[in-house]
Amino acid sequence: MPEFGNSVLCEQGFRNVSEEGRTTGFQLRVRISYYRGIALSILDGYDIVVDGRKFAPEDVSFSLDGKTFIDTADFGKHPEIRWEYGDKAYLHVKCPGGLERGIHDVKVTQRIAVPYLPFSTAFYQEKRLTIVQ
Amino acid sequence: MKDERIKLGVSLYSYQDEFFRRDMTLKDCIEAVSDMGxxxxxxxPEEMIRDCFHLTDAFVDDWFSWMEEYHTVPVAVDGFCDEKGLWKKAGHVPSLEEAVAVQKRYVDVAARLGCKYVRTQIRDMDLLRAMIPYAEDKNVILALEIHAPGHVRDQINMDWLNVREQTGTRYLGFIPDFGIYEHKATPIIMRQCIRDGATAEIWEEAEEKKAMGWGWDEMKAYFEPRCRTSGDMDAVWRVYNVQPDDPKDLLEIMPYVVGFHGKFWNMLEDLTEESVDYAPVLKVIHDAGFRGYINSEYEGGRHMQDTGEVRGVEQVRRHHAMMRNILEKL
Incomplete structure (x- = not known):
């Protein structure tokens, strides 16, 4: 279901990322699309689509501080890490060469295992966001 | 004053959009409650208090100073059942001690914030029994929410009552949610289903068939071949799931009701709720002598955030105007 008109996907922080001088992918900053802070092990994962191109879950990694990244497949290993409500986390997406400067259609679906529901809940947000560098 | 018998409050969950948009701080939310009298x-706590399981003295001081400033009263903390999810993906089944540790955190927060009860989602009777001595020690009641599509007479509530009776504790109670009195699927959610791909014709037809008394098996057999989109069957299920409870059933559990969730989705301009008829329920609980809090719980906003700016504060004000209109005539 669509969630929160504006604030889950952030304009700020949408940029290409480089390693050893080569552009290896891009970054998004996101808040929790839910109504409370949670332990990371409650998160199921992210589906990311940019300009119609879908990125594989194994190409997406997550960080709270922008320094230590964990694979989204490993969320279950981190019940001790708490993501505070409203804090902007980092999503890094592997995409050799990165994204071109300009406007992109970005859709991020956050899947979360709400403990009182029997199924995983998907919240998505779509936005046109600009890559500057 | 007659309407003083039932007390009115707000679950600050109602202001989630204003809070998330950073239009309002926690203090502003408390002020908004006070502003309606x-x-x-x-x-x-996990929504509005940073690092809520390690409350600082400074925060707790602020909290009580706000209560004093705005003449408000801490009533309840809403807890969850994260013990079911924290270790699930790792394949670890939590021990009773681990589950108790997760649940104790909510009791601790409630105790420090001066709240009388915790809305809990505990459905495991061993966990519930294990929590009782802690709740008693902290002087915080554990209260099970009776939430749609559930009903007052559900087995889980009877199980709670049995534990209450067997242990002799006074620290178990209930929070009936007005959502159990919904008489039709709220258009707020149904319109969201349509934006998500369901068709309006299927929604209307599902309401018709349900009104004719069809059971789920009949509904399923009829609609499954007729559903054209993936959202259609979800719409049928949502329509079917609205099975309003009989307010009189509350009388069986009223001595153990610690508070109500005044659930609503859409307050109309004539000060009625679009899918819940509050008057008959308020009459039952008024006549039964309930003197606790009904805390408004606005949930419509969550289902229309893609359509424009949600006005939680305004919706809650209309909700309180409606409840006052009804209560003053009782």
Missing amino acids: ASGIEIL
């Missing part, structure tokens, strides 16, 4: 404060 209401006094009860219910809070989801």
